[in-house]
Amino acid sequence: MPSSLFTALATSLLMLASAATQANPVPDTLAQRAMACTGCHGKEGRAAPDGYYPRLAGKPAGYLYNQLLNFRDGRRDYGLMSELIAPLSDAYLKELAGHFAALDLPYPPPQRPTLPAAELARAEALIRNGDATRRLPACTACHGERLTGAQPAVPGLLGLSRDYLNGQLGAWRSGQRRAQAPDCMQHIAKALTTAEINALTHYLAGQPLPADPHPAPSLPGPAPMRCGGVAP
Amino acid sequence: MKRLLIALAPLALLAALAFGLLAWQRNLSDAAPPSAGTASVERGAYLAAVGNCAGCHTARGGERLAGGRPIPTPFGTVFSSNLTPHATGLAGWSADDFWRALHLGQSRDGRLLVPAHPVTNTTLVTREDADSLHAWLQAQPPVAAERRGHELRWPWNSDLTSQLAVAAWRALYFKPGVYQPDPARNIAWNRGAYLSQGLAHCSACHASRGVLGGDGGAADFRGGLLAGLGWVAPSLLDPHEAGVQRWPDEMLQRWLRDGQAQGHTAQGPMAEVVLGSTAALNDADLAAMSTYLRALPEQTVARPQAADPDPRRLERGASLYRDHCVACHGEQGEGRRNDAGAMAYPPLAGSRLVTQASAANLIRVIERGGFAPATPGQPRPYGMPPFAGVLGAEELAALASHLRQSWGHAAGEVDAVEVLRLRAAATAR
Numbered sequence: 146m147p148s149s150l151f152t153a154l155a156t157s158l159l160m161l162a163s164a165a166t167q168a169n170p171v172p173d174t175l176a177q178r179a180m181a182c183t184g185c186h187g188k189e190g191r192a193a194p195d196g197y198y199p200r201l202a203g204k205p206a207g208y209l210y211n212q213l214l215n216f217r218d219g220r221r222d223y224g225l226m227s228e229l230i231a232p233l234s235d236a237y238l239k240e241l242a243g244h245f246a247a248l249d250l251p252y253p254p255p256q257r258p259t260l261p262a263a264e265l266a267r268a269e270a271l272i273r274n275g276d277a278t279r280r281l282p283a284c285t286a287c288h289g290e291r292l293t294g295a296q297p298a299v300p301g302l303l304g305l306s307r308d309y310l311n312g313q314l315g316a317w318r319s320g321q322r323r324a325q326a327p328d329c330m331q332h333i334a335k336a337l338t339t340a341e342i343n344a345l346t347h348y349l350a351g352q353p354l355p356a357d358p359h360p361a362p363s364l365p366g367p368a369p370m371r372c373g374g375v376a377p
Numbered sequence: 378m379k380r381l382l383i384a385l386a387p388l389a390l391l392a393a394l395a396f397g398l399l400a401w402q403r404n405l406s407d408a409a410p411p412s413a414g415t416a417s418v419e420r421g422a423y424l425a426a427v428g429n430c431a432g433c434h435t436a437r438g439g440e441r442l443a444g445g446r447p448i449p450t451p452f453g454t455v456f457s458s459n460l461t462p463h464a465t466g467l468a469g470w471s472a473d474d475f476w477r478a479l480h481l482g483q484s485r486d487g488r489l490l491v492p493a494h495p496v497t498n499t500t501l502v503t504r505e506d507a508d509s510l511h512a513w514l515q516a517q518p519p520v521a522a523e524r525r526g527h528e529l530r531w532p533w534n535s536d537l538t539s540q541l542a543v544a545a546w547r548a549l550y551f552k553p554g555v556y557q558p559d560p561a562r563n564i565a566w567n568r569g570a571y572l573s574q575g576l577a578h579c580s581a582c583h584a585s586r587g588v589l590g591g592d593g594g595a596a597d598f599r600g601g602l603l604a605g606l607g608w609v610a611p612s613l614l615d616p617h618e619a620g621v622q623r624w625p626d627e628m629l630q631r632w633l634r635d636g637q638a639q640g641h642t643a644q645g646p647m648a649e650v651v652l653g654s655t656a657a658l659n660d661a662d663l664a665a666m667s668t669y670l671r672a673l674p675e676q677t678v679a680r681p682q683a684a685d686p687d688p689r690r691l692e693r694g695a696s697l698y699r700d701h702c703v704a705c706h707g708e709q710g711e712g713r714r715n716d717a718g719a720m721a722y723p724p725l726a727g728s729r730l731v732t733q734a735s736a737a738n739l740i741r742v743i744e745r746g747g748f749a750p751a752t753p754g755q756p757r758p759y760g761m762p763p764f765a766g767v768l769g770a771e772e773l774a775a776l777a778s779h780l781r782q783s784w785g786h787a788a789g790e791v792d793a794v795e796v797l798r799l800r801a802a803a804t805a806r
């Protein structure tokens with residue numbers, strides 16, 4: 146009797162276990178599918194701690210979609226990223242971009258800048274006013290008065306690590322990162338000196354997000370330059 | 378003087394032989410049938426999809442069919458040509474010119490095409506199909522894309538030596554001839570054979586190549602490492618590799634069309650093939666290809682010498698599995714379905730990707746992650762993140778060994794040296 150009881154108990158436990166496997170399905174959602182992205186880009190796309198895998202959450206959907214196409218088509222080059230998305234359709238990439246764009250998550254605290262105040266002030270002037278003598282538009286002319294980006298395709302410049310910002314501007318200068326032609330950011334990155342890039346990224350990574358961290362609904366005014374994927 | 382002549386004689390003989398070889402290969406012909414005049418642009422579009430011409434003849438992010446994609450070979454990198462009707466491509470090519478390229482592997486200017494173009498497969502294509510392909514290609518928008526010269530290694534990096542090498546390769550491995558139906562087989566099998574050996578050029582990847590880059594012909598499906606890509610195209614003859622002899626017909630058709638079926642997913646280059654080719658097959662051709670592939674003879678592949686068994690490695694692998702894999706693939710490698718009942722994360726227990734003779738594809742997937750292809754039948758595949766930044770070579774070897782030895786698997790263990798060797802095989806891109 147005890148042995149048959151044991152068998153019955155064991156059998157029902159086994160059945161319970163297998164029922165648990167059946168009853169524990171993964172959700173049929175984009176969030177679950179996006180787990181393939183968040184392995185590198187951090188939980189829910191909040192950015193990885195090392196600063197090189199950027200935040201995805203809350204960036205404009207058009208911007209994220211453009212970057213997916215840039216990686217797939219070789220305008221940006223990072224083997225792991227390009228290979229991973231190679232077999233996905235435009236429609237699915239757009240859905241994944243939309244998923245991350247719709248996430249409304251808190252931002253990390255700013256990184257304290259270590260540059261003299263005068264250099265940071267020069268960086269801020271460049272960001273707000275540009276430099277007409279070098280045909281450099283103000284960052285705010287496209288990235289928004291609050292620098293939180295503009296719908297549908299201009300990303301915000303705040304809440305990103307200094308390493309990431311330096312990496313991207315450097316990649317634009319070297320041609321490692323490109324956008325759809327005409328590539329306005331390449332022109333801008335090449336016109337900046339390395340000292341200016343350093344000051345800009347110190348300033349930007351040092352700014353807290355404003356009370357409303359969302360991208361502006363549209364560009365603040367007419368785009369100062371022609372920009373593929375944004376204002377062609 | 379006389380001694381000099383004697384010394385030069387063998388060289389002269391060699392040169393004469395070489396030029397004889399080149400002339401012989403360049404003048405190969407097998408009485409090309411005249412154009413039947415039944416070319417159809419619509420039919421050509423379908424055939425170009427089945428043959429995935431755009432797969433190799435489109436550069437990443439480039440204009441469709443304008444060429445320029447680098448193709449790694451053991452002899453260096455070759456660049457695909459522009460197939461659009463532009464002066465830098467096939468402008469002015471007649472149906473006869475195009476036929477010679479497909480059937481004899483010879484360009485309009487008489488040069489021999491390098492064997493990266495799968496001439497052993499395309500020679501099987503019928504004149505009627507070649508004419509339809511030609512009609513469709515000539516109807517595409519012309520794209521200016523200057524031909525990029527091949528970057529072959531010494532001694533193949535000159536025009537003469539590379540043409541001589543191709544001529545020698547052809548003398549060894551190439552015989553022109555349209556597909557001849559096997560009267561002992563039915564129509565579906567023959568249609569499947571025509572597609573698989575011909576336009577769909579399955580053997581371009583699934584053949585087993587020797588050191589000279591030669592294979593056993595258009596029906597060689599013994600499998601092999603894809604030079605420069607780091608993926609293995611597993612044998613289609615061995616049911617423990619990628620053979621489908623024991624798969625139900627319906628399952629194979631679904632797999633070819635959707636890129637996944639019953640937890641089996643097309644990965645890497647095969648995902649590209651599903652997207653560029655097999656997903657486009659019409660119902661009759663899908664059934665024909667399935668008939669042919671399921672009827673392939675069974676032949677076991679040799680299992681390479683595995684790493685020495687190491688209990689510590691397996692223990693480490695089991696612990697890594699618990700940390701990184703269990704959440705999606707389950708305690709017993711059973712995989713997980715989604716709440717709509719569809720397979721989300723494939724089972725690893727019983728998976729052929731796990732137990733194939735070569736651990737290349739398994740390690741590749743763990744390191745670099747992957748999605749099943751997004752096909753009309755499976756538009757939103759689940760995916761796996763890359764673990765390249767998380768697991769080092771020792772850990773990859775431990776995890777792969779654990780998977781290959783668990784749940785009744787008896788595949789060989791893998792050590793870190795093997796992981797590094799496979800990684801090196803993937804760096805020639």
